[in-house]
Amino acid sequence: MTSAPDAPEQGFRLSQLIYDTRYRSLTIQAIVFILVMGGAAWLVDNVIQNLNDLGKDFNFSFLGQRAGYDIGNAIIPYNNDMSHGRALLVGLINTLWVSFLGCVAATIIGIFVGVLRLSKNWLVARLMTVYVEVFRNIPVLLWILVAIALLTDVAPSPNAYKVNQQTGEAQASMLLDSVAFTNRYTAIPSVHFDRSLGSLDTALAPISLNFLALVIVLIASIWVNKRMLTHAAKVQESTGVRPTMWWKSALVLIAPVVILAIALGINPEEPQIKGFNFTGGTNVSNSFVALWLGLSLYTAAFIAEIVRAGILAISKGQTEAAFALGLRANRTMSLVILPQALRVIIPPLISQYLNLTKNSSLAIAVGYLELRGTLGGITLNQTGRELEAITLMMLIYLAISLSISGVMNVYNNRVKLKER
Amino acid sequence: MSDTQAHSVAYVRDTMLPQQPAPAGQSGAVQWLRENLFSGWLNTLLTLLGVALIYTLVMHFLPWFLHGVWDANSIKECRTIITDRYGEGATGACWAVIRERWHQFIFGFYPPELYWRPILTFLLLFVAVGPLLFTWVPRVLAWFTPVYPFLAVWLLWGGSGWTPIMIFAGFVLGAAILLLLSPRLGSIMAFSIGAFVAILYFLFVVGLLIGGLQAILPWGLESVDSAKFGGFLLAITLGVGGIMMSLPLGIVLALGRQSDMPLVKGFSVVFIEFIRGVPLITLLFVASLLLNYFLPPGTNFDIILRVMILVTFFAAAYIAEVIRGGLAALPRGQYEAADALGLDYWKAQRLIILPQALKISIPGIVSTFIGMFKDTTLVVFVGLFDPLKGIPDFIRADFNWKGIYWEPFIFVGAIFFILNFAMSRYSMSLERRLQRDNH
Numbered sequence: 001m002t003s004a005p006d007a008p009e010q011g012f013r014l015s016q017l018i019y020d021t022r023y024r025s026l027t028i029q030a031i032v033f034i035l036v037m038g039g040a041a042w043l044v045d046n047v048i049q050n051l052n053d054l055g056k057d058f059n060f061s062f063l064g065q066r067a068g069y070d071i072g073n074a075i076i077p078y079n080n081d082m083s084h085g086r087a088l089l090v091g092l093i094n095t096l097w098v099s100f101l102g103c104v105a106a107t108i109i110g111i112f113v114g115v116l117r118l119s120k121n122w123l124v125a126r127l128m129t130v131y132v133e134v135f136r137n138i139p140v141l142l143w144i145l146v147a148i149a150l151l152t153d154v155a156p157s158p159n160a161y162k163v164n165q166q167t168g169e170a171q172a173s174m175l176l177d178s179v180a181f182t183n184r185y186t187a188i189p190s191v192h193f194d195r196s197l198g199s200l201d202t203a204l205a206p207i208s209l210n211f212l213a214l215v216i217v218l219i220a221s222i223w224v225n226k227r228m229l230t231h232a233a234k235v236q237e238s239t240g241v242r243p244t245m246w247w248k249s250a251l252v253l254i255a256p257v258v259i260l261a262i263a264l265g266i267n268p269e270e271p272q273i274k275g276f277n278f279t280g281g282t283n284v285s286n287s288f289v290a291l292w293l294g295l296s297l298y299t300a301a302f303i304a305e306i307v308r309a310g311i312l313a314i315s316k317g318q319t320e321a322a323f324a325l326g327l328r329a330n331r332t333m334s335l336v337i338l339p340q341a342l343r344v345i346i347p348p349l350i351s352q353y354l355n356l357t358k359n360s361s362l363a364i365a366v367g368y369l370e371l372r373g374t375l376g377g378i379t380l381n382q383t384g385r386e387l388e389a390i391t392l393m394m395l396i397y398l399a400i401s402l403s404i405s406g407v408m409n410v411y412n413n414r415v416k417l418k419e420r
Numbered sequence: 421m422s423d424t425q426a427h428s429v430a431y432v433r434d435t436m437l438p439q440q441p442a443p444a445g446q447s448g449a450v451q452w453l454r455e456n457l458f459s460g461w462l463n464t465l466l467t468l469l470g471v472a473l474i475y476t477l478v479m480h481f482l483p484w485f486l487h488g489v490w491d492a493n494s495i496k497e498c499r500t501i502i503t504d505r506y507g508e509g510a511t512g513a514c515w516a517v518i519r520e521r522w523h524q525f526i527f528g529f530y531p532p533e534l535y536w537r538p539i540l541t542f543l544l545l546f547v548a549v550g551p552l553l554f555t556w557v558p559r560v561l562a563w564f565t566p567v568y569p570f571l572a573v574w575l576l577w578g579g580s581g582w583t584p585i586m587i588f589a590g591f592v593l594g595a596a597i598l599l600l601l602s603p604r605l606g607s608i609m610a611f612s613i614g615a616f617v618a619i620l621y622f623l624f625v626v627g628l629l630i631g632g633l634q635a636i637l638p639w640g641l642e643s644v645d646s647a648k649f650g651g652f653l654l655a656i657t658l659g660v661g662g663i664m665m666s667l668p669l670g671i672v673l674a675l676g677r678q679s680d681m682p683l684v685k686g687f688s689v690v691f692i693e694f695i696r697g698v699p700l701i702t703l704l705f706v707a708s709l710l711l712n713y714f715l716p717p718g719t720n721f722d723i724i725l726r727v728m729i730l731v732t733f734f735a736a737a738y739i740a741e742v743i744r745g746g747l748a749a750l751p752r753g754q755y756e757a758a759d760a761l762g763l764d765y766w767k768a769q770r771l772i773i774l775p776q777a778l779k780i781s782i783p784g785i786v787s788t789f790i791g792m793f794k795d796t797t798l799v800v801f802v803g804l805f806d807p808l809k810g811i812p813d814f815i816r817a818d819f820n821w822k823g824i825y826w827e828p829f830i831f832v833g834a835i836f837f838i839l840n841f842a843m844s845r846y847s848m849s850l851e852r853r854l855q856r857d858n859h
Contacts, residue, residue: 121470124469372699
């Protein structure tokens with residue numbers, strides 16, 4: 001057995017740093033590091049010098065000062081005596097709220113349109129194609145502006161909903177007798193409880209105990225239902241016969257909530273025109289409705305394409321195989337097609353949710369005060385602290401984005417193909 | 421046994437009957453309708469709903485379109501004309517605003533006597549990108565492509581004619597050093613030296629050269645300030661500029677993210693994730709409010725250039741992710757084959773990996789471009805006159821056109837639709853053209 005002769009021992013030469021692949025990557029990384037850090041140092045140095053020249057400093061104490069401006073659509077209690085920090089929080093909650101509702105609406109419309117685009121009905125498929133192409137190829141800002149123009153220009157004033165005493169008719173009629181679009185706000189029904197359990201005061205906002213009780217009961221029912229289903233699966237595995245579950249599930253899921261709601265005396269409160277305005281129900285500002293509508297309709301076009309691509313990605317053989325096994329159409333869909341399609345659908349869906357959240361910063365066009373409107377708008381202008389406000393705003397958006405993609409990735413990992 | 425019967429039968433038909441058309445219910449329009457529109461109760465219901473929807477839309481909007489007025493000087497005049505022609509209570513479109521202000525929608529406040537410059541730039545754009553996009557364009561024109569950006573900037577903004585030439589000369593200088601030295605010193609050293617010399621040239625020499633040459637032989641175009649840019653001129657300038665600069669940057673970032681070197685990879689990841697995590701509006705605010713904090717005191721440069729830099733970063737981060745997908749989709753064997761051939765990193769990327777990865781990424785890249793072109797409308801929030809909100813708001817500020825909403829929306833929306841739809845159709849045709857099934 002002969003051992004290979006040792007490589008000729010040569011001293012380390014400087015040229016090896018460039019030509020020897022063992023050292024080259026280290027050299028490149030060192031140079032990149034120096035360049036990036038040098039660039040960063042240069043930027044920071046400039047910032048310090050510029051701030052000095054302007055006589056400014058870098059601190060966030062302005063968040064504690066009195067804000068002094070009103071926010072029309074504050075979800076948590078807010079008045080203009082509160083601090084800029086509180087205004088920031090209001091804006092952040094508004095951002096999250098409109099993004100959440102937008103994602104929900106966009107998903108529903110998107111699935112609807114995506115599935116209908118694959119329909120065998122020629123006319124409906126064409127109509128949906130037109131919808132997708134039109135909304136995808138025109139900037140979202142236009143849709144938001146169209147929505148606000150529709151609401152402020154075309155919608156009647158609240159007065160028009162008033163019943164004329166002579167003719168017994170109103171100029172405008174409410175949608176389903178419960179929603180009224182007016183040029184100032186949209187009146188929608190709200191939930192009213194006859195018996196109130198009072199409310200829980202927290203630092204953020206008072207929480208109605210009635211809603212809390214309903215949510216807790218609902219969560220408990222879902223948990224019990226899940227346990228029952230697990231049990232049913234176990235029985236099926238051991239005996240081969242699955243106990244009839246649908247009515248038990250329905251009972252567990254629906255009955256407790258309904259009983260509690262009746263006990264609390266739940267009833268919807270419809271908006272009524274009284275004098276010049278709607279009372280009862282909730283008046284949602286038009287800026288919110290326009291933003292929500294524009295974002296949802298625009299994003300839905302993208303989600304429709306994602307859904308369509310996801311369904312098309314599942315080969316026809318899968319459907320045929322399922323039919324050959326004797327599965328019916330709806331079982332095929334829920335057991336064979338959808339689980340596979342979801343794998344294709346979810347990653348791009350995540351990025352659409354992120355896009356919608358980021359696009360909610362277009363609220364500036366309709367005057368809805370969300371994070372960009374409060375922290376990056378009025379607070380910034382009042383305090384003149386561009387550097388702090390914009391840095392903070394970017395970090396908050398970054399945190400939102402990272403958490404959305406984190407949560408959705410956890411879900412994606414659960415549904416993705418398990419390779420063994 | 422059975423064949424005996426044939427002979428025993430008295431009469432056997434020896435000619436074929438001519439083919440008959442299918443029964444009336446199973447051919448032509450009737451059959452098509454039955455299969456595509458009325459094949460079941462659900463299908464019928466959907467058809468009826470679709471017809472009802474189209475009917476409502478047409479009944480609602482068609483009269484408005486048909487009653488359009490092209491010849492008027494104010495919205496009031498429009499309304500009078502419509503009432504005169506179609507009776508009390510009739511509504512109609514007032515296209516007169518488009519007829520009167522189309523130049524602002526297209527060019528913003530660019531001086532009218534200089535309109536030939538943006539138009540020429542736009543036409544030359546097709547000459548420059550033609551050889552890249554279409555195979556039937558002569559390849560010779562590819563020489564024009566690298567010249568075009570300098571020419572375009574000069575045509576649009578004007579100024580001394582020496583500026584684009586001398587800046588172009590800097591790039592030529594760097595490239596010449598790279599080509600001359602690379603056989604002797606290897607590509608990395610040659611690239612570093614070339615880049616170093618070019619940077620020195622840009623920092624210290626180019627300004628003197630331009631000043632000196634301009635003093636000796638002054639020539640150039642009337643300069644146009646960035647504040648005069650607006651409308652689709654602004655949107656297309658930002659869009660095309662961003663696209664041209666973000667593609668190379670995106671490729672570099674994607675390669676950086678796929679790199680084996682942890683530091684390079686780390687920096688790329690941080691950059692990409694940071695840019696992708698924040699809305700474009702905040703980046704535009706950085707461009708308009710913060711950029712002068714980050715630059716040496718007294719530096720003040722053009723707002724369009726600032727916005728374009730941030731738009732480029734934004735698009736580059738998205739393109740990097742698209743290309744990373746393409747790189748990841750390549751079979752491992754392609755990388756191994758490149759190594760087996762003894763190619764170094766850059767040669768392997770240039771000859772084997774990137775052509776395939778870019779081909780896979782075409783749909784994603786084009787949709788990023790479409791998204792970016794649409795996003796150029798957001799510059800209105802940093803005080804530029806975009807065609808969608810900036811210009812219409814400006815026009816509505818005129819008392820004559822106060823309260824006109826739909827016509828500008830329709831006009832601008834239609835142009836955006838046509839441009840973006842054309843881009844997406846082109847990308848589909850490109851995909852088909854580049855399709856190789858034997859990979």
